[in-house]
Amino acid sequence: MRTLRALWSRFMGMFWPGSAESDLADEIESHVALHTDDGIRAGLSAEEARRRALIRLGGVEQTRQTYRERRGLPWLETLGQDVAYGFRVLRKSPGFALTTIFTLALGIGANTALFSIVNGVLLNPLPYPRSSELVTVHASKANFDQGSISYPNFRDWQRDNKTLAALAVAHQRRFTLTGVGDAERLQGDYVSSDFFPILGVKPVLGRLFAPGEDEIGRAPLIVIGAGFWARKLGSRQDVVGKTLTLDGRQFTIIGVLPGDFDLTVGNFEAGEVYVPIGQWQNTALNDRFAGLGLHGIARLRPGVTLEQAQADMNGVSDRLAAAFPQADHGVRAKLVSLRQSVVGRVQPLLLVLLGAVGFVLLIACVNVANLLLARSNARTQEFAIRWALGAGRGRIVRQLLTESTLLALAGGALGLLLAGWGTDAALKFAPLALPRDSQVHLSIPVLGFTLIVSLAVGILFGLLPAWKVAHQSVQDTLKEGGRGVSGTRHRKQDLLVVFEMALALVLLAGAGLTIRSMMVLSGVDPGFDAHGVTRFSLSAPPSMGSASAGAVRAYYREVDRRMKQVPGVQGVSIIGGSLPMTDNDDEALFWLENEPKPTNTNDMHWSLDYIAEPDYLKVMGIPLLRGRFFTEADNEHAPSVVVVDESFAHKFFGDEDPIGKRIHMDGNMATVIGVTGHVMQWGLDNDASSPLHVEMYLPFLQLGDSDLSLKDGLGMDVAIRSEVDSATTMKGIEHAMRQMNQEQVVYGADTMNQIIARTLAGRRFSMILLGLFAALALLLASIGMYGVISYLVGQRTQEIGIRMALGAARGNVLRWVLKRGCKLALLGVSVGLAAALALTQVMARSSMIYGVRAYDPWTFFGVTALLVTVALLACSIPAWRAMRIDPMQALRAE
């Protein structure tokens, strides 16, 4: 307490030195006068008495100095002086200051940008109360580790578990809204009652679904999002109790969600409207085997760990498997932490990028350390003189550290600007690559990070020259006249250049491997021709929801006929089931004609299924290998047919001819009529490794009446091939559909190329960033090389002049300089290669590279050649300058 009080008083003492100074002078004067009086009284002369008084005081100036030091905070005052001096020195060499600041700004800016991404995506807790208790719930079953849950299983899991505070499911769904302006398609979700309470979301108006209101057969209620509330209903307070017409049915609004609610996980995406799961008009809801794309979210009871909850759910699943072997054999609940579900996919990628950007900063630091080192060599005389005048070593070291910290802070401030701009650019350039990207911004932790990095960097690269100065001999320096020619100075700079060359090589190798991976991937044949293909959705008019199967079939044929008439359209197919390169996958279960009927569903064979119209192969450009594809004649009146892909044919029929084979499916026998090429369902990079690989095509018009019905949702997907550009074609399609019926909505159009690109968004994001960092590293490293060789040439001007005067050819000088640069570059490369071989293994483990080995010799050779070439180019400028040295001038300068 006393210390604090004294500190405060000293701190304040710094600001009013004037009055305290005169006060002290008065006090000392009074002391001397009193002492002199005593002396006179003892019989001394006035002069002698005063002299003795001054001697006993110990010198007026010394007293003042110790007093002053006690009055203020000397170290703070020195710091102030150092800062002011630093500013003056830097202002005198603006070129040096600007180069340093800009180099650091690049390094710190890149780090800040990436840290703000890592902070927003990985470090910030999810915006829900006690978010560590939240888990996502899936059904693990044959072919699917995190498969979807059937509704009856969900209800039983919900009832039987002992470890979950609550369990809810959700299913993303689009609805057609009519009666409020033009008909429009809304993004929405089916949810069970506990969904929002689990997340701790409170309504801003009205209420949420009560327990039981989510069950089948209850009243149709709806909760709306704040965005929809504002957009369609003018944020009116009286909306609760009003009704909305979705897919032709009336739903009563009971509440409004807050505007900041935003979650994408599993099969849930925050939308505009939320409807209780029980309102889903899908007969399969009561089928214990049907997954239906339901995924769950749950909150663990307080104190329960994920492992305990998983063990409990395993028990629940096993009991259900025993009770319902037909449907639940091999089906188990699977819990994954919500954080893992949301960001687990990008975590390794971001960490690798963070490491890479750290390397860039290191290189920037090394460059600046080199500059400072060269500068401190030039300043040795300044330091020696200050030293001779009484400055302590500590004081000079502190001065150097102050200067480097000033530079680093200025670099950090500029870097912050670059980071703000760079983060925006990165996120805009690579949309969809990251979850939670709305959380990424320059927040307090990010600012703190930048400040700490800047300070650390300033001290780190300032220490090296400071250490050097501290170990210098004053006398030698003064004798030398400040011209340093000792070899050790160069050795230190050489080491730094070798180090940054090595770092740059590691980054180049990493970037090279991701670029090679993308090249390999862009050469991968997806099994179809994406060019010219557009996929979109169409929602039928609400009246079709209750139409008979015959009317629905007639409707589909009419849709087909009208779309085909749109100019440019070459083929149209309504599609159901799976859609390649998307999360839409659908599976059919079957057994072969010569096999006994499996006793339970899970023992059947699985295949991806594509429900398509006759044009489908033409639209997608999938090759037909044998037999034929569907025709208009393969309709509801004709015998069931199926077309399989080559993987299917190979797996189930081996070398036999698949044409004419028959399979049991849905209580029906279908005959194989054709074989197509394999299509990559799971993405260019994941298809080969996915467990479910076989594919079959089923004719759309042979779907059963209930599957065909539009009762449980009016939307359907359509794929078209067009010879004109997608945007023009889609205008034509929209026009044709509106003409057919005003209540039809066309939405969500994407070209197949966009869909494929989306599957590679994460890879592209890391490729671009790694490439950018590597380019930055290459630039900085070559600037470093340039600086060191220039410095060398500058220091050796006289020596070179003498050599030339003695007859050395200009070519020899050029070779001498280049050789020196080359030696450094090659040393750096060999160290870098060793490090890169170790680090690319990390990338391989986080599956950032595809189709190339972590030690791909071509990549390593290529980046080595690139680095050495650029390094030599950087040397060639000073080398050229060395060659042009005029011996006479160089000697005259002596």
Add this chain to the structure above:
Amino acid sequence: MGDKTDVWQGTLALMVLRTLETMGAMHGYGLARRIEQTSGDLLQLNYGTLYPALLKLEQEGYIHSHWGLSDNNRKAKFYELTKAGHQRVKKATAEWEQTTAILARFLTPAEEA
């Protein structure tokens, strides 16, 4: 100068406080003389070191100062103990006594051993 002792580090503050406690308000020169006298002229005080020590005590809030007139009508700065200063003297005295008592046990020749 040989038989006079310099002031040990840290003891000056206690001497100042104790002197002010017994003598009341005093100016710097008077304090210095009084300390020398109290020590039986065994202590050789460098007067110049007294003022930073006084400043430190004032910053810590143990003493406060005001300008006044000395006995022979000279302008002088007088120092006086504050309430915290009085407490400090008590505490420091007790501590010092304990320290010297402990040291004395080490330094007096062992009789009973």
